[in-house]
Amino acid sequence: MTRSEENYLKAIFHLGNGEAGSISTNAIAEQMETKPSSVTDMAKKLAEKGLVHYKKYQGISLTDAGTRTALSIIRKHRLWEVFLVKKLDFTWDEVHEVAEQLEHIKSEKLIDKIDALLDFPKYDPHGDPIPTKDGKFMERDKQLLSEMPIHAQGVCVGVKDSSAPFLKFLDKNKIALGNTIKILDKEDFDQSLQIQMEGRELRISHQIASNLYVKKND
Amino acid sequence: MTRSEENYLKAIFHLGNGEAGSISTNAIAEQMETKPSSVTDMAKKLAEKGLVHYKKYQGISLTDAGTRTALSIIRKHRLWEVFLVKKLDFTWDEVHEVAEQLEHIKSEKLIDKIDALLDFPKYDPHGDPIPTKDGKFMERDKQLLSEMPIHAQGVCVGVKDSSAPFLKFLDKNKIALGNTIKILDKEDFDQSLQIQMEGRELRISHQIASNLYVKKND
DNA sequence: ATTAAAATTTAGACAAATCTAAAAATAGGT
DNA sequence: ACCTATTTTTAGATTTGTCTAAATTTTAAT
Ligand SMILES: [Mn+2]
Ligand SMILES: [Mn+2]
Ligand SMILES: [Mn+2]
Ligand SMILES: [Mn+2]
Numbered sequence: 001m002t003r004s005e006e007n008y009l010k011a012i013f014h015l016g017n018g019e020a021g022s023i024s025t026n027a028i029a030e031q032m033e034t035k036p037s038s039v040t041d042m043a044k045k046l047a048e049k050g051l052v053h054y055k056k057y058q059g060i061s062l063t064d065a066g067t068r069t070a071l072s073i074i075r076k077h078r079l080w081e082v083f084l085v086k087k088l089d090f091t092w093d094e095v096h097e098v099a100e101q102l103e104h105i106k107s108e109k110l111i112d113k114i115d116a117l118l119d120f121p122k123y124d125p126h127g128d129p130i131p132t133k134d135g136k137f138m139e140r141d142k143q144l145l146s147e148m149p150i151h152a153q154g155v156c157v158g159v160k161d162s163s164a165p166f167l168k169f170l171d172k173n174k175i176a177l178g179n180t181i182k183i184l185d186k187e188d189f190d191q192s193l194q195i196q197m198e199g200r201e202l203r204i205s206h207q208i209a210s211n212l213y214v215k216k217n218d
Numbered sequence: 219m220t221r222s223e224e225n226y227l228k229a230i231f232h233l234g235n236g237e238a239g240s241i242s243t244n245a246i247a248e249q250m251e252t253k254p255s256s257v258t259d260m261a262k263k264l265a266e267k268g269l270v271h272y273k274k275y276q277g278i279s280l281t282d283a284g285t286r287t288a289l290s291i292i293r294k295h296r297l298w299e300v301f302l303v304k305k306l307d308f309t310w311d312e313v314h315e316v317a318e319q320l321e322h323i324k325s326e327k328l329i330d331k332i333d334a335l336l337d338f339p340k341y342d343p344h345g346d347p348i349p350t351k352d353g354k355f356m357e358r359d360k361q362l363l364s365e366m367p368i369h370a371q372g373v374c375v376g377v378k379d380s381s382a383p384f385l386k387f388l389d390k391n392k393i394a395l396g397n398t399i400k401i402l403d404k405e406d407f408d409q410s411l412q413i414q415m416e417g418r419e420l421r422i423s424h425q426i427a428s429n430l431y432v433k434k435n436d
Numbered sequence: 437a438t439t440a441a442a443a444t445t446t447a448g449a450c451a452a453a454t455c456t457a458a459a460a461a462t463a464g465g466t
Numbered sequence: 467a468c469c470t471a472t473t474t475t476t477a478g479a480t481t482t483g484t485c486t487a488a489a490t491t492t493t494a495a496t
Pocket of ligand 4: 296299325330342343380
């Protein structure tokens with residue numbers, strides 16, 4: 001497996017949101033920041049290797065083998081992110097770029113030892129679930145803050161947008177995963193929210209609320 | 219810098235034993251397990267980038283910039299080796315292969331944090347010195363066991379051959395870095411040595427003795 | 437059913453890193 | 467000084483992953 005092949009499989013997986021379903025050439029090209037013609041070339045190669053299903057003009061989808069490979073890359077990516085935050089004091093906005101490199105290191109022993117060192121974490125610093133060694137996913141029961149009803153209460157458990165600017169914004173406003181959150185008011189005009197978080201009150205735009213995942217209290 | 223370029227610089231540095239001096243095309247080809255014609259091609263590219271001095275038929279040598287780059291790769295390689303042994307319980311015969319991959323990860327912050335996590339080690343698991351951030355080398359005052367006089371005493375501080383088979387052999391015979399060692403007798407016939415190590419006595423072939431570095435006691 | 441727009445594939449090119457085979461330069465022995 | 471063996475370079479090909487431009491197929495609107 002080349003690094004490029006691994007990145008394609010990961011992109012296809014992410015575009016399918018974990019589900020099966022066919023992904024378009026253009027969507028993959030955009031995600032990979034490459035051209036559609038390059039995607040077609042790679043689709044043929046991956047199909048040849050039994051990692052994707054590909055029929056001309058019909059889109060691309062992962063085979064079981066392709067899904068397994070994608071999950072193993074994602075597992076490595078997220079474990080490395082946890083490692084960087086927990087053991088090396090990286091902030092959650094710094095880890096992605098480095099994990100993009102580390103996820104391609106080939107050593108089963110290495111990643112298993114990292115997993116053990118971190119005490120087998122279930123989620124990465126952005127709240128995304130870490131697949132187990134055998135590719136099992138533990139997706140959390142969560143919803144976007146923007147989709148929760150007024151007066152609902154919950155715990156921040158993840159971000160939808162994990163770009164550095166958004167994460168830094170959250171830091172600046174002391175919004176962190178694990179914080180409890182309660183919707184005090186919803187503004188009809190701009191759909192901004194008045195919320196209570198860890199004692200204090202603050203106002204949050206719709207854009208922010210639609211990128212924050214919350215686990216509702218029972 | 220591509221991974222291949224980095225590997226060439228590292229190979230040239232190692233072949234020069236850290237000193238300046240011109241290295242032959244064939245020597246580099248052998249070290250890199252590639253063909254001389256490939257080395258010539260790379261020599262031109264690296265010369266273009268100011269990393270090596272190269273004149274047709276005159277051999278190849280590192281510029282100051284090339285040396286700095288080589289040292290930074292070696293620094294990363296050796297720090298990762300220490301990390302694998304100290305934090306992840308790898309054995310010293312397992313680390314090299316993985317470090318060959320990890321040494322190419324591009325993140326200054328990452329390697330500095332690993333350095334700090336390890337408490338700024340001076341030597342790697344094979345006794346090789348770890349260059350500082352600014353490329354300073356602390357080569358130890360050591361000599362091959364095979365070149366020490368009879369009755370001399372010292373401490374094992376490194377291996378010349380760090381191949382897995384040799385390292386496993388040392389493990390099996392409980393010969394480890396840090397052990398004290400005393401030469402009891404030298405056999406003229408086959409140049410084997412009778413030594414005392416950590417209480418017990420054992421016989422060591424010349425081949426072994428000429429791959430073990432010892433720091434002589436004052 | 438036509439047709440225009442969008443998506444996708446093909447054809448041909450290119451850069452990086454490698455190879456083989458052939459040519460050129462160097463080094464060493466007489 | 468000459469010849470030969472060795473070393474090194476060149477020329478041309480290959481693989482991987484990418485690109486642009488052109489051709490083809492699909493889609494969706496009339
Ligand atoms: Mn990430
Ligand atoms: Mn993440
Ligand atoms: Mn090593
Ligand atoms: Mn080493």
